[in-house]
Amino acid sequence: MQDKILVVGAGGQIGAVLTDALREAHGTDNVIATDLRPLENQSGPFEILDALDGNALTELVKKYRATQIYHLAAILSATGEKNPMWAWDVNMRSLFNVLEVSREQQLSKVYFPSSIAVFGLQAAPAMTPQYSVLIPETVYGISKVAGENWANYYYRRYGLDVRSLRYPGIIGYQSMPGGGTTDYAVDIYHYAVQDKPYECFLRADTPLPMLYMPDAIRATLQLMEAPANSLSVRTSYNLAGMTFNPGEITASIQKEVPDFKVTYKPDFRQAIADSWPASIDDSAARKDWGWKPEFDLDAMTRDMLLHLREQYSV
Ligand code: NAD
Ligand code: SER
Numbered sequence: 001m002q003d004k005i006l007v008v009g010a011g012g013q014i015g016a017v018l019t020d021a022l023r024e025a026h027g028t029d030n031v032i033a034t035d036l037r038p039l040e041n042q043s044g045p046f047e048i049l050d051a052l053d054g055n056a057l058t059e060l061v062k063k064y065r066a067t068q069i070y071h072l073a074a075i076l077s078a079t080g081e082k083n084p085m086w087a088w089d090v091n092m093r094s095l096f097n098v099l100e101v102s103r104e105q106q107l108s109k110v111y112f113p114s115s116i117a118v119f120g121l122q123a124a125p126a127m128t129p130q131y132s133v134l135i136p137e138t139v140y141g142i143s144k145v146a147g148e149n150w151a152n153y154y155y156r157r158y159g160l161d162v163r164s165l166r167y168p169g170i171i172g173y174q175s176m177p178g179g180g181t182t183d184y185a186v187d188i189y190h191y192a193v194q195d196k197p198y199e200c201f202l203r204a205d206t207p208l209p210m211l212y213m214p215d216a217i218r219a220t221l222q223l224m225e226a227p228a229n230s231l232s233v234r235t236s237y238n239l240a241g242m243t244f245n246p247g248e249i250t251a252s253i254q255k256e257v258p259d260f261k262v263t264y265k266p267d268f269r270q271a272i273a274d275s276w277p278a279s280i281d282d283s284a285a286r287k288d289w290g291w292k293p294e295f296d297l298d299a300m301t302r303d304m305l306l307h308l309r310e311q312y313s314v
Helices: 013-026 054-064 077-082 084-104 139-158 184-193 213-225 246-256 269-274 283-289 297-311
Strands: 005-008 031-035 046-048 068-071 109-111 165-167 169-171 198-200 208-212 242-244 262-264
Touching: 005 013, 005 054, 013 031, 013 068, 013 213, 031 054, 054 084, 068 084, 077 084, 077 139, 077 269, 084 109, 084 139, 109 213, 165 213, 169 184, 169 213, 184 198, 184 246, 184 297, 208 213, 208 297, 213 283, 242 246, 242 297, 246 262, 246 297
Parallel strands: 005 031, 005 068, 031 046, 068 109, 169 208, 198 262
Antiparallel strands: 208 242
């Protein structure tokens, strides 16, 4: 049977790219993009949807006879700290709406991304294992830990096939990030191609796990295509690509743009970054569904600069 996929939060940093990839894989008309705000340049169906409106979500699932939902709408780590109750409400209520409609309408699969933000200061700071102490420092992280456990609950209690990845910071040229702590690693490339100096909001020596967008999209599609009986993790899979700090990404860019200058002025996001691990053990993902990243830092830098130079016509 042909799947019909509803993407919730399709206009975001990941949603914009993932929607195109899903349309490529499943057919343009079979992927319905939805977001709070109007989106331009949609090649397929698009609907305005506030994921907090459970009735509106149910109507769309029925209207398009959706068989899968990719639930990407969320308030990310840095924005969430500015208004914790609002972030909790958006992240949890939207997830419950997605899980409930998927259970009631018997959807075949649900995708819900989690994050490295589930880890806090008590988790191992490097090569953090799949099963770690999860005491996050941010409301965003708390919502992701809760979300992972609800995903697991719906799978075990109702048999709903919910799948999830703990994305590291995602870096891509196609879209801009939406209020996270890892956003600097996208912004910095935009400044470099425009020959502008960049002021980084993290210290130069702050390592974080990161992943290039093509690898993130490939991981997502691979997980969602994997046979259900090969998946041993029903909370959320650790996922790793590369680790670098702001000093190292600057040095990588300077190999291509020698005059690029970066200064460092840490703000409230430093404490968030300091609470996250530097690297992640993703051996469960590798073993269960064959995950393997393709891009390292320098390969990503070359690709980012190539595409951004085209975008800025420089
Ligand atoms: P984003 O902030 O760029 O995009 C979120 C999208 O959701 C936006 O288009 C926004 O308009 C929409 N949205 C917000 N509230 C909504 C609502 N109530 N109803 C409908 N749409 C709403 O986020 P992203 O970076 O694309 O992240 C997508 C998912 O991946 C999130 O769940 C996020 O937690 C997770 N994630 C992202 C990263 C990353 O580095 N980008 C890392 C780890 C996890
Ligand atoms: N990139 C995300 C953030 O910084 C991690 O989930 O919030």
